[in-house]
Amino acid sequence: MRIRIAAALSAVAATALLLSGCAGAGSPSASPTPSASSSCLLDAKPGKASDAVTLEGEGKDLKVTVPSAADVDKATAVERTVVKKGDGKDVKPGDLVSVQYRIVNAADSAVLDSSSRGSDDQIPVLLDPQQQSLFVAALECQPLGSAVVAAIPGKMFGDGGKSVVVYAQATKKLSTVADGTAVAPVDGMPAVKLAKDGAPEITIPKADPPTETKISLLKQGDGATVASGDYVIVQYRGVTWADGKEFDSSWKRGTPAQFQTTGVVTGFKKALEGQKVGSQVLAVIPPADGYGAQAQGSIPANSTLVFVVDILGTVPAAPTQ
Structure with missing residues (x-):
């Protein structure tokens, strides 16, 4: 059976480019997914852009603001700032986790997508480098419970890509077996x-x-x-x-x-x-x-x-x- 998926995040459809060359090709008979691995694919570091982002409120009222001084367009790579360190095991590519997130346009802080449409402002995310590389870049190699801000310059999405900022927190590791x-x-x-x-x-x-x-x-x-x-x-x-x-x-x-x-x-x-x-x-x-x-x-x-x-x-x- 050949299963394919359109990008779940219409505003950032080219997210697979983020980790281009870092992850192996998937099975030809299904949507490509990584084998579970403890290694980091990107391990993004903090920078001027990610450090400048501000957060207000919590839960569904959480607001992410990108000040003009952040200048995400000028960042040379994905930047990631940890705003809260969790105390769980490290999240890795291939994990299935429950995530609270906001994805905003770096130019005006307009919300492009969020977990607010999920139950309790949480959405299950499979950390698949080919389909959800944006979340892989944000969450990988940080302890479960960590909250991060990732600043992603448009060039990482290819020609004409728009810069985005992601707030994400992986709150729970989910079962990979039906538990009914x-x-x-x-x-x-x-x-x-x-x-x-x-x-x-x-x-x-x-x-x-x-x-x-x-x-x-x-x-x-x-x-x-x-x-x-x-x-x-x-x-x-x-x-x-x-x-x-x-x-x-x-x-x-x-x-x-x-x-x-x-x-x-x-x-x-x-x-x-x-x-x-x-x-x-x-x-x-x-x-x-x-x-x-x-x-x-x-x-x-x-x-x-x-x-x-x-x-x-x-x-x-x-x-x-």
Whole structure:
């Protein structure tokens, strides 16, 4: 399965350029994500621009102001000032964390995006260098609980890029395994057994595949509900009904994946939308809701697909600027 995501932050769509050359290429069969690593990719240092930014208020009332003296455009690299040192373990690329943040235009301090659309002014963020490099640059290699200000000159986003300032605080490390309550399996569906790390083993029944998409819960979560167009963070494994062979797995890559519900095949979309964070979903997707008569990578034409998906987080799409 080939999963792609548009940049979650429309105002800073080119964030991957920040860490260009620092992170390895991702799997060709999914959105690229890093293997968990303790090494810093950028380890930005404080500078005149980041030191000059002021913060007022807290929570949803937090205001980030960039004085003209900061002159972020003239910064030669990403600058990062730690305004509060946390006491947790260091945050690293590949982590899934809950984040409070504000992203503002360095020219006028106008808010471009914020975590205020999330629950309790928090949004789950997968620190993926290819898709969320802005947050990687801000949060990596600082203890959990640290609050930072990052000043990012426009040149880091490529030609015509606009300078931005990011306030971010990673408040909690989130589970990378569905933690909902176990639900009794449904007769006729594939059998699922979980390894110690939570990775699913899928056994296909000796029967003809269904002609309509079938979805059942293996675990019932109690978190936020996934809405259409949300960006979801998941662990998943996919196999074909015909032979049980794996064709894609976030578990194999060693880190969750993230994508928009409207950017995947119809059956996968049906498996996600309306479900709660913390749930584990089993989906059997016939060709009509999958890839139809078209072969897709290692997936033969007219394949029925079977997925086990752990829903770890969901993020409403950022408002259009």
